[in-house]
Amino acid sequence: MDLKAPRGTQDILPEEAAKRQFLERAFADICRRYGYGEIRVPAFEYTELFVRGVGDSSDVVRKEMYTFLDKSDRSLTLRPEGTAGVARAFVEHGMASRPAPVKLWYNMSMFRYEKMQKGRYREFWQFGCEIFGAGAAEADAEVIGLLDAYFAELGLGEVRLEINSIGCPACRESYKKALRDYYRPELPRMCDDCQIRFDRNPLRMLDCKEDYCSSLAAGAPVQLDYLCDDCRLHFDRVQAALEKQAIKFVVNPLIVRGLDYYTRTVFEFISENVGSQGSICGGGRYDGLVREIGGSDVPAVGFAMGVERLMLEMEAQGLVLGSPAGPDLYIASFPSTSADALALAKTLVGEGLAVETDLMNRSIRAQMKAADRMGAAYILVLGEEEVSLAQASLRKMSDGSETRLSLSEVGQYLKDRS
Structure with missing residues (x-):
């Protein structure tokens, strides 16, 4: 049997990792500027958390969770989404006692046994934000505004914001x-699923992708016509706050989201470039979730964004993602000086530089080719004479120019030119 990655998973190689790191750094930075702190929660939780939090009528709980018994016969589930685990941590660690609102962000892998399609995997990554303790419509508008600002900084266009109130x-x-x-x-x-949804949660029937079921959704009653005065006012304020931020949006009464904990505002950013379902990210308000899992009555709002789908959208729009950076310096050496090269590299790495050395006893010619392939900015050939004199010539790879320096000066010279 050939051992391969399980179906629905992927190996993230260095070139791909560099692209993800580009997106991760940008997301972490925009979250920092908006005042969010990072949270990390376990990859698996007690199954009851998702049954109670996500909802037993949702497709996630009914069909898609990776659930197993541990050696003590406790039912555990790999996290299929981030919000329930973050809410559990909020309750468990008494974060409701912190100054409100509590604003958190995450970057985590999720697991769902779902149908494979473009941009969708069974292990996938999501960026997300959650605000706990803010019931005002402006909190809904802030998380949407954060996303809009993030997309703008990435140069992302051609995505539309659709909002609704449930x-x-x-x-x-x-x-x-x-x-x-x-x-x-x-x-x-x-379909069979809608037969079940009819009793458990008929709102989910609006989101069915089966042809006949989806054809009925267009003529269905609209939630906006049934909003109470408070919910109507809340939705009006969300729209006004989005308009103040110059964020364009479309009201789509068919957006209900796939998780049962949502209340009031729900939203999605949609693109035609990422497959049939089109959603890059989505979120909304979930004012009852914290109470449902054993906490106090704390309003909350947030979103989750699929990293793989975001990358597809970036590539479809021809936007350049990060690529692995070459080293600042490649130190070529001889067998008699390879240990000296390693010692010099360690010193320079300690000064904050990226340095590569030869670990294969290759010829100087082969090492120079290797330095060129990896995109090194400079190369230094360290022979016995260079070690004895503690001096060497730095060659700039782009134009071949050389500079003679003492080995102790190399680090500062490179940092001045980086």
């Missing part, structure tokens, strides 16, 4: 009744 539990009940009344005559012809 109301609060109180006004949603009348909407669910209207949906059931609408779908009931068609139910026998609908």
Whole structure:
């Protein structure tokens, strides 16, 4: 048997990792400037967290989770999404006692057993942000504004923001009744999943991708017509805050999101370049989640963004992602001076430079070719004479010019020119 990566996973090689690091650094920086702190939570949680938090009617819980029993017969699940775990950490560590709002960001791998398609894997990465303790509509607008600013800094265009409000539990009940009344005559012809959703959460029927079911969604009642006064005011304020930030958006009443914890505002950034479902990222408000998993009544809002889908969109738009940087210096050596080269490299690395040496006892000619292939800025040939005199010539790879220096001066010389 040939051992390969499991279906739905991928090896991230150095060239790919450099592209991801470019996106990660930019995301971490925009989060820092907006006042978010990084959080990291376990890759697996007790299954009950996702059943209670994400919702047992969601496709994620019903079909897509990687769940297993540990050696003590406890049911554990690899995290299929980030918000439930972050909310659990918020409760467990008493973060509600911190000055509100508590603003967190993450960059984590997720796991879902789902159908393979463009930009979707069974192990995938997400960037995300969460705000706990802010119930105002402006908090919804801030997380959307952060995303808009991030996309602008990446140079990303051709994505559209779609927003909706799915109301609060109180006004949603009348909407669910209207949906059931609408779908009931068609139910026998609908897919098996929608048969289940009809009783558990009819809002999810609006998001069904089966042809017949999706054709019915266009004529379904609209949640916006059933919002209570408070939810209507909240949604109006979200839109006003987006307009103040000059963020363009479209109200799409069919956006419901796939996780049961959402309330009021939901949103997605959509593109035509990343496959049939088109969503690069999405999020919304989830005011009942913290209470549902055992915490106090804390309002919250956030989003998650698929890194692989973001990369697809960047590439589709012809935007350049990061590539591995070549070393500042390659030290070529002879067998008699290879240990000296290693010692010099260690000193220079300690000064903050990127340095490569030969570890294969190659000829000087072969080492110079290697330095060129890896994109080294300079090369230094360290022979016995150079070691004895503690001097060497630095050659600039781009034009072949040489500078004679003492070995103790090499580090500062390179830093002055980096």
